[in-house]
Amino acid sequence: MDSRLEGIRDTVLARNPGEKEFHQAVIEVFESLGPVHDRHPEFLEGAVLERLCEPERQIIFRVPWTDDAGRVHVNRGFRVEFNSALGPYKGGLRFHPSVYLGIVKFLGFEQIFKNALTGMPIGGGKGGSDFDPRGRTDAEIMRFCQSFMTELYRHIGEYTDVPAGDIGVGGREIGYLFGQYKRITNRYESGVLTGKGISWGGSLVRPEATGYGTVIFAQEMLKTRGQSFDGQRVVVSGSGNVAIHAIAKAQSLGATVVACSDSAGYVVDEAGIDVELLRHIKEVERGRLTEYAARRGGATHVTGGSVWDVNGTVALPCATQNELDGDAAAKLVSNGLIAVAEGANMPSTREAVSVFHEAGILFGPGKAANAGGVATSALEMQQNASRDSWTFEHTEQRLTEIMVGIHDRCAATADEYGAPGNYVVGANIGGFVKVADAMLAQGLI
Numbered sequence: 057m058d059s060r061l062e063g064i065r066d067t068v069l070a071r072n073p074g075e076k077e078f079h080q081a082v083i084e085v086f087e088s089l090g091p092v093h094d095r096h097p098e099f100l101e102g103a104v105l106e107r108l109c110e111p112e113r114q115i116i117f118r119v120p121w122t123d124d125a126g127r128v129h130v131n132r133g134f135r136v137e138f139n140s141a142l143g144p145y146k147g148g149l150r151f152h153p154s155v156y157l158g159i160v161k162f163l164g165f166e167q168i169f170k171n172a173l174t175g176m177p178i179g180g181g182k183g184g185s186d187f188d189p190r191g192r193t194d195a196e197i198m199r200f201c202q203s204f205m206t207e208l209y210r211h212i213g214e215y216t217d218v219p220a221g222d223i224g225v226g227g228r229e230i231g232y233l234f235g236q237y238k239r240i241t242n243r244y245e246s247g248v249l250t251g252k253g254i255s256w257g258g259s260l261v262r263p264e265a266t267g268y269g270t271v272i273f274a275q276e277m278l279k280t281r282g283q284s285f286d287g288q289r290v291v292v293s294g295s296g297n298v299a300i301h302a303i304a305k306a307q308s309l310g311a312t313v314v315a316c317s318d319s320a321g322y323v324v325d326e327a328g329i330d331v332e333l334l335r336h337i338k339e340v341e342r343g344r345l346t347e348y349a350a351r352r353g354g355a356t357h358v359t360g361g362s363v364w365d366v367n368g369t370v371a372l373p374c375a376t377q378n379e380l381d382g383d384a385a386a387k388l389v390s391n392g393l394i395a396v397a398e399g400a401n402m403p404s405t406r407e408a409v410s411v412f413h414e415a416g417i418l419f420g421p422g423k424a425a426n427a428g429g430v431a432t433s434a435l436e437m438q439q440n441a442s443r444d445s446w447t448f449e450h451t452e453q454r455l456t457e458i459m460v461g462i463h464d465r466c467a468a469t470a471d472e473y474g475a476p477g478n479y480v481v482g483a484n485i486g487g488f489v490k491v492a493d494a495m496l497a498q499g500l501i
């Protein structure tokens with residue numbers, strides 16, 4: 057790391073004790089930024105990094121709710137409004153028992169750069185709760201969402217902060233959250249949340265956008281080496297929103313996706329994952345992957361273990377942070393890997409990323425490769441603002457253009473800063489410079 061940035065890093069780490077995922081995300085960005093500060097001394101003079109690492113506002117609140125038996129539960133809610141230099145705070149809500157401030161801050165910090173890379177007018181934020189939705193009925197989910205929004209509503213708005221989904225938050229939860237926002241405010245403010253249902257202000261392609269976008273980004277990386285998805289053997293982690301649509305898109309481009317996972321284990325299906333069956337089990341039945349293997353001839357389920365033990369030429373981590381470590385990366389490389397695109401946020405550890413770079417693997421970091429989701433959220437905001445709704449084809453075309461644009465900007469920025477082919481450097485510098493310029497232009501805020 058550039059020595060001018062080490063002191064700033066140390067201060068950030070000391071001011072945010074115990075937030076290890078946030079530390080990891082900050083260090084990863086700082087490691088790319090040395091050359092930027094050679095060209096832009098004004099960023100150091102303006103203390104841009106110190107300001108960028110301190111969220112503009114952090115909200116932590118109590119979320120009391122009752123289960124179907126009438127028992128009272130108390131969870132913790134978070135919204136970290138990180139940076140509004142480029143637009144209203146924008147980023148998802150995650151409901152998962154592992155959620156604490158360090159996870160919300162790592163996600164919010166990465167979101168700033170990701171959102172800048174999309175070229176859309178959106179700042180960075182993130183939120184969520186340590187609520188565990190697993191096994192809860194629709195009625196319990198609704199009561200939780202209503203209680204969560206009963207505090208959150210006063211902090212958000214179409215010009216202020218626009219939440220969306222993430223792990224554990226999909227169309228059902230956005231519906232309950234939107235309903236409660238409308239009820240409290242007496243406003244049909246479509247642009248306050250994205251990921252809405254199609255009949256009440258949502259955008260076509262938003263559910264597919266993150267997974268599709270990740271595959272489009274990977275396809276662009278493959279093209280730089282004269283390759284494509286056609287004929288690739290793909291391993292995907294996760295089996296939620298991002299994973300399902302990544303699998304569908306990769307297979308539509310001629311790849312065979314031979315494995316996917318959930319937190320209990322993984323399935324191997326050499327014939328290629330049956331996306332409709334997977335989608336039905338996961339989205340309609342809200343079931344487990346063991347069900348997939350039970351119903352699909354030829355597929356096997358492995359309990360525990362690591363999906364990265366399955367060999368493939370392309371890996372798409374689409375589950376959660378730090379799910380792919382240095383050992384898993386080394387194994388994938390020795391098994392013939394050529395490319396990785398991160399559908400999840402920070403799924404590869406720093407050791408894994410080093411292994412990929414040293415082996416010359418094409419590596420697309422999440423803040424570039426999974427930006428299609430939030431970019432399509434921005435397209436949803438655009439449709440809401442003009443009270444319009446676009447066709448699937450038009451929206452998918454916009455998503456494709458945005459992903460190709462992000463790929464090309466990352467590649468060009470990496471070249472410009474002397475790190476050709478390094479999409480981590482390209483994404484970090486590309487996102488940072490845009491935000492830093494806007495922050496300086498807007499004065500000391």
Ligand code: NDP
Nearest residue numbers: 222223224266294295296297298318319375376400401429
């Ligand atoms: P979902 O809740 O739809 O799916 C999450 C998947 O990841 C499930 O298969 C889940 O398994 C698995 N998973 C979650 N936590 C863990 C864990 N701790 N260990 C092992 N497996 C885990 O979420 P999404 O698909 O929306 O999100 C997946 C990733 O993509 C996240 O990193 C998210 O931040 C990122 N992302 C999402 C976007 C979106 O638009 N939704 C946009 C950009 C990034 P199980 O069901 O067993 O828990």
Ligand code: 2IT
Nearest residue numbers: 147148220221222430433
């Ligand atoms: O990590 C992400 O980019 C998301 N969860 C999507 C955020 C959004 O506002 O659509």
